[in-house]
Amino acid sequence: MLIKSIFTNSSGILVSRILGFIRDLLTASILGANIYSDIFFVAFKLPNLFRRIFAEGAFTQAFIPSYAKAKHKIRFSSIVFLQLLGFLIVLSLLVTAFSHLVTKAIAIGFDEKTVDLAAPLVAINFYYLPLIFIVTFMAALLQYKNHFATTAFSTALLNLGMIGALLISQGMEKHEITYYLSYGVLFGGLLQVFVHIIAIRRKNLSKIFTFRKHKKKEENKFYKNFFHATLGGSTMQISAFIDTWLASFLVTGSISYLYYANRIFQLPLALFAIATSVALFPMVAKAIKNKDETRALNLMRKSSLILIGLLSIATLIGIVFNSQIVWLLFERGAFNSEDTANTAFILTLYLIGLIPYGLAKIFSLWLYAHEKQFIAAKISMIALGANIIFALALIVPYQAGGLAFASTLSGFILLFLTLKEFGFKKLKSLYFS
Numbered sequence: 001m002l003i004k005s006i007f008t009n010s011s012g013i014l015v016s017r018i019l020g021f022i023r024d025l026l027t028a029s030i031l032g033a034n035i036y037s038d039i040f041f042v043a044f045k046l047p048n049l050f051r052r053i054f055a056e057g058a059f060t061q062a063f064i065p066s067y068a069k070a071k072h073k074i075r076f077s078s079i080v081f082l083q084l085l086g087f088l089i090v091l092s093l094l095v096t097a098f099s100h101l102v103t104k105a106i107a108i109g110f111d112e113k114t115v116d117l118a119a120p121l122v123a124i125n126f127y128y129l130p131l132i133f134i135v136t137f138m139a140a141l142l143q144y145k146n147h148f149a150t151t152a153f154s155t156a157l158l159n160l161g162m163i164g165a166l167l168i169s170q171g172m173e174k175h176e177i178t179y180y181l182s183y184g185v186l187f188g189g190l191l192q193v194f195v196h197i198i199a200i201r202r203k204n205l206s207k208i209f210t211f212r213k214h215k216k217k218e219e220n221k222f223y224k225n226f227f228h229a230t231l232g233g234s235t236m237q238i239s240a241f242i243d244t245w246l247a248s249f250l251v252t253g254s255i256s257y258l259y260y261a262n263r264i265f266q267l268p269l270a271l272f273a274i275a276t277s278v279a280l281f282p283m284v285a286k287a288i289k290n291k292d293e294t295r296a297l298n299l300m301r302k303s304s305l306i307l308i309g310l311l312s313i314a315t316l317i318g319i320v321f322n323s324q325i326v327w328l329l330f331e332r333g334a335f336n337s338e339d340t341a342n343t344a345f346i347l348t349l350y351l352i353g354l355i356p357y358g359l360a361k362i363f364s365l366w367l368y369a370h371e372k373q374f375i376a377a378k379i380s381m382i383a384l385g386a387n388i389i390f391a392l393a394l395i396v397p398y399q400a401g402g403l404a405f406a407s408t409l410s411g412f413i414l415l416f417l418t419l420k421e422f423g424f425k426k427l428k429s430l431y432f433s
Contacts, residue, residue: 005148005279006306012152013270019159021329024263026166027181032334036174038255039114040181042107042244043121047128047185049241059133060140060278061368062226065285067144080222081137088130099123106241109248117175124182131189138196141205143282150199152275154192161188228373239387239407246395246403253339254400260330261346261404265354268314273358276303277365285369296369301430304362311358318351346404353408356415363418375421383414 031037063080070076095102099119103110110118139151165184169177240262247254280303287296318325322344331340367376387410394402419427 009275029333158188353411
């Protein structure tokens with residue numbers, strides 16, 4: 001079951017990432033690495049940050065244990081859905097109303113003219129957030145029923161929406177293309193919602209939309225765990241966000257170099273680490289709920305060994321062939337050889353942290369399954385604090401490369417602290433008993 005679930009997730013992620021690279025290839029060719037690509041990536045950064053936090057862990061890590069223990073599952077799930085969706089819709093409306101302030105906050109280095117260009121795009125892209133929450137909520141229920149295929153393959157729909165927007169707008173003014181891309185994001189989100197509704201109906205889970213009252217204790221515990229899980233599972237995403245924020249002070253194109261390099265870095269991380277964690281977590285959570293720690297540890301051992309092997313190979317290939325990979329994917333049209341060299345260098349610095357980030361993803365599941373989200377959050381915040389210190393120390397001498405390496409160093413700290421909490425003795429017995 002574990003191997004099959006990992007394979008399903010990996011296959012879906014691979015399809016999505018291939019389409020994602022096609023999307024980035026078209027973006028690099030049509031927009032290049034300039035002010036227009038920078039403002040779109042800034043606009044897409046905030047909803048994409050929350051998408052990764054929601055879809056790749058935090059919500060599911062808090063929701064599944066609470067849902068498993070809830071006595072009235074329909075009541076519990078329906079009220080959580082209604083409350084969070086309402087909050088996100090209100091938040092999106094506030095971002096629209098104060099889009100200039102939000103843009104200045106996430107790209108403080110932009111001048112007033114650039115902020116004016118980016119602010120409308122920030123407002124449009126943010127509406128992807130309530131859409132991806134709906135998707136993530138339904139995905140968590142499907143994962144609890146051991147159905148992974150719909151969610152794994154649905155991300156491809158976002159990329160298809162953006163690819164379609166690029167093809168339709170090709171030849172237009174670059175600023176106009178950024179608007180088409182932004183609406184392509186929303187169209188892709190609507191497609192994701194649609195396919196999940198179909199899957200929910202086929203699995204007879206439509207009763208989640210029967211809104212009823214439930215015990216406040218269950219709700220409060222979920223929100224507490226969700227808040228902590230959001231902090232605990234977001235270190236890498238917030239690090240990338242900080243990179244973008246600081247890179248807005250650097251030369252034009254720095255934001256784009258970081259974006260393209262991080263996109264390549266995210267492929268093996270998603271294909272192996274995230275696919276494994278999504279498949280593993282419901283199994284570990286159920287085993288711990290049933291007080292079967294031996295099975296849970298066996299699942300952790302098997303998964304981590306597979307992951308170490310896969311990530312090691314990916315790291316080696318990525319570092320050795322960094323320039324060739326970037327050249328093959330992006331060097332065409334407005335993306336030139338200098339852009340390739342800059343992106344390849346940053347890619348190498350990111351890839352050094354691939355193994356620690358991947359393993360931290362797996363071992364943090366042990367904490368989430370035991371509902372230790374607060375401890376995971378503390379670990380994450382320490383690693384994030386270290387990342388900020390490293391970034392400030394390295395940005396002046398090494399520019400965008402310093403930001404990438406700061407993120408990598410924080411990944412090693414994240415892994416060390418996560419393993420320490422898991423228990424070094426338990427870790428030793430896991431592999432050598």
